Amino acid sequence: MSKENNETIIELKAVTKRYGFGDAESYALHNFDLTVKRGEFIMIMGPSGCGKTTLLNIIGLLDKPTSGEYLLNGKNVEKIPSRRKAHFRAKEIGFIFQNFNLIPNLSVIENVSLPLIYSGHHKTRRLRKADDILEHFHLREREYYMPYQLSGGQQQRVAIARSLISDPSIILADEPTGNLDSRSSHIIMEELRDIHAQGNTIIMVTHNPALTTYATRVINMLDGEIDTDIKTVADSDLPRPGDPEKISVRILSKKRPVELEVDSQTKVVVSGEHVTIGKGVSKKQIADIKKSSNDDKKADKSKKKEQKTRKIVKKTDKKSKDEKKES
Numbered sequence: 001m002s003k004e005n006n007e008t009i010i011e012l013k014a015v016t017k018r019y020g021f022g023d024a025e026s027y028a029l030h031n032f033d034l035t036v037k038r039g040e041f042i043m044i045m046g047p048s049g050c051g052k053t054t055l056l057n058i059i060g061l062l063d064k065p066t067s068g069e070y071l072l073n074g075k076n077v078e079k080i081p082s083r084r085k086a087h088f089r090a091k092e093i094g095f096i097f098q099n100f101n102l103i104p105n106l107s108v109i110e111n112v113s114l115p116l117i118y119s120g121h122h123k124t125r126r127l128r129k130a131d132d133i134l135e136h137f138h139l140r141e142r143e144y145y146m147p148y149q150l151s152g153g154q155q156q157r158v159a160i161a162r163s164l165i166s167d168p169s170i171i172l173a174d175e176p177t178g179n180l181d182s183r184s185s186h187i188i189m190e191e192l193r194d195i196h197a198q199g200n201t202i203i204m205v206t207h208n209p210a211l212t213t214y215a216t217r218v219i220n221m222l223d224g225e226i227d228t229d230i231k232t233v234a235d236s237d238l239p240r241p242g243d244p245e246k247i248s249v250r251i252l253s254k255k256r257p258v259e260l261e262v263d264s265q266t267k268v269v270v271s272g273e274h275v276t277i278g279k280g281v282s283k284k285q286i287a288d289i290k291k292s293s294n295d296d297k298k299a300d301k302s303k304k305k306e307q308k309t310r311k312i313v314k315k316t317d318k319k320s321k322d323e324k325k326e327s
């Protein structure tokens, strides 16, 4: 399988969003250029008022630029008729907001099934789909709760379930952990990490620099422009739909060789005798570790290991002989 992952899904060219005229004129975005590849997990940071929400709203087709061009999957958004645009938004873009934005007088399951209105499915089918996704989020027993009966963290997980129900290719999250305690934030970030590992594209605004370890790219904005734009993972290492979720890593140390199966997004750092398993490193780095541990293996000519291997081979031989006898 080719590891090339250069499919551009979002392209903003000199996008400007202006408010007011004359003396009252101000820019929420100013000549903003941005290219997003499929599978990126972008975190947007920057001071309050620098245009982060405006940017997400334009990308999510909730707002229009004053000038400039927006290409979504290579198509100029301005040329898409508004009804098709609404349909596209419901189908392809999942939104997660700081205030969860659940509809207060609808139950959890009704909230989650809402984006499927555009799918043309009958209500029973929509609710069944919502039921499935709520089960995945371990929220099935709260399906018929009203939003006010849930904690903030639970409300946000319902909102994430809702954002995923139509299987969108782009997830836009505006400070999704801004109203949550650190434990709930962590749970939400783990959910987003899983969604990303499945090959989805995520653009998330945050004030919390600690969360940027989850990202493959971090953009700092200032006064409606990009201040810094740093990729932490190469495009060729971005996850793609259908990639294995688990990777087995073999770490050979003289004292204690370990073989573990980790999430494809798990960070494995080997430094001297210490092995740290954490979050947020690319598959390439894991592959490098695997490779170097294999190289170690080749170099390591310890007899013990050879004997051990022989034993295993013997066992297998014996087993297959036994099998032959039986048949």
Ligand SMILES: Nc1ncnc2c1ncn2[C@@H]1O[C@H](COP(=O)(O)OP(=O)(O)O)[C@@H](O)[C@H]1O
Binding pocket: 019, 020, 027, 028, 046, 047, 048, 049, 050, 051, 052, 053, 054, 055
């Ligand atoms: N509807 C609006 N009318 C006038 N100014 C607005 C409007 N929406 C946003 N702005 C201005 O645009 C700038 C960027 O806002 P926003 O995108 O919400 O920033 P951020 O999300 O980074 O805090 C701010 O100066 C804000 O006051």
Ligand SMILES: [Mg+2]
Binding pocket: 052, 053, 054, 174
């Ligand atoms: Mg904002």
